[in-house]
Amino acid sequence: MSVLLQIENVTKRFGPITAVDHISLEVKDGEFFAILGPSGCGKTTLLRVIAGFEPPDEGRVRLAGGDITELKANRRPVNLMFQSYALFPHMTAFGNVAYGLEMEGVQGAELKKRVDQALAMVRMSEFAARKPNQLSGGQRQRVALARALVKRPKVLLLDEPLGALDRKLREQMQIELKRLQQDTGIAFVVVTHDQEEALTLADRIALLDRGRIVQQATPRELYDKPVNRFAADFIGLMNFIEGTVARSTFQAPGIGRLPAPNGIADGPAALAIRPERVQVRDAADGAAIQGQVEGAAFLGQDVIAHVAVANLPRPIVARLAAGHPLSEKLTRGQQVWLNWQADQAVILKD
């Protein structure tokens, strides 16, 4: 896959605030790319720079090799789906979808055909004559999607496309979004602050914090190999154990040596381990840590156990998969032994 969209060292300031701080990233042809980060980290601003609404203070934006930094928003082969959808309230769903094509000079039968197609694609054909205020949130979202897709942009930018929907509709629309992206082959750049959504949908994710990219990776990499505490904490659940690395082994004060990967420079560090990778046993046989069950919660299938460990400020959280021999037997106060494979832990220096 070749590179389609290139953001090079883009900076955008609003007075004293640097909303986007020297960001570089690449989106490939036909890719589903997610921009993930907490509220106020600059996601919308970055998207607006790409769409052409905010001229960057520094850096370039390139599309298919050409520099589009100076190109006006209405000339960029890029479309933005607004966080609030921004449907034209005085036009029907059909009128909204037709608008962008009319701007290209498409008319008559061709116009009708393409609008009908786009509405069919998002399963909104029967609502073509409705105005936005006669549509539900999910239906508006689909019309907004059709309105952007009908232009066949090179890149479709989506700002929190599912943010306004309730959980159930959200999960259903995630599948729809993915299907649309695969059917059209258009590169999607989706902004979200929902890490689960990013992990489910994206081919690659750029994780942002305070205007900077923390990590740019596949969902798997981001989950397994976070580069710092922020990334480890933002994506999924994570246990952190503070300690030091000395001669390539990780030591936690008051506990001793813990299983960890090799090759980390000496100094203070934190060990991070995912709850589902923590093994829980009721016998010592060579385990690293001993603890006491503080509580266990049943989560539909899995069991989440909180294990208090002497000398650790917070309990270690373990996730026991369905069918685990202990999953139905854990009781409060019970002694358990914890362990994990060295290569499944991550040592974080910052």
Add this chain to the structure above:
Amino acid sequence: MARRTILMAPGLGYLALLLIVPCLIIFAYSLFERGTYGGIVYDPTLENYQRAASSLFARIFLDSVRIAATATIVALLVGYPAAYAIAQQPRNRQMALLVLVMLPFWSNYLIRTYAWIVLLNNQGLINRTLQGAGVIEQPLPLLYNEFAIVLGLVYNYVPFVILALYSSISRLGPELREASFDLGGSAWTTFRRVTLPLTVPGIAAGAVFVFVLSIGNFVTPDLLGGGQRPMLGNLIYSQYLSARDWPMGSALGFILVVIMLALLFGQAILSARASGEGEARIVPQPARVAA
């Protein structure tokens, strides 16, 4: 429901006492004859309305409509760009600008109108400046004509137009315009197809305001028009106070009230229809779930 009625009672009482009752009185007067020395002879007749349709009155009526309509259009053309520009400013500056727009109202209507006479007359500031600069030989006829009336009306009512349009435009926010740009629309297309249609309620409110106040105005036609072009307001005024023909004045007044009500009604329908579009109201319906 009961509480709503109670809350509306003072407003409704005010309207009934000061608007509906006087209108009914006017209507009643208009159906009687005038006495020889003024006063009213209580003989029911439709003669006043027949006279109102006569060519003399009809001409003044048409003149008034034309002048009021011209003032309305000019006020909209002047007010829209101003309101649009104010709505694009940072929030705190918007308030300051709106206060400036309303500033003339802190002085008396008559004084402001006389100020225009000082500016516009043959020896006035404008004519003397232009003559001094050698642009014109003879003074321009700026005062005591229809131009002066329209100018005076526009000057007086433009601030209201700006307020009405400002509230309509600023409610719109930048997103819909950006969506239009994003879809490839030019600035002009965006204005024509998005901003303008969505600010129709503001335009209608401003237009009705200027038109209704202009057509009934009698001070500006008198002072700036020099009585050359009496308008409906002057006519009513003179029927009551000079001709002492109260029934005729009442008939003309009632016609004016009916016109105003019709315009306000039309405007209310327009803005009610538009407000349904502006707000994100959801019509309840079963959510369609994709198979």
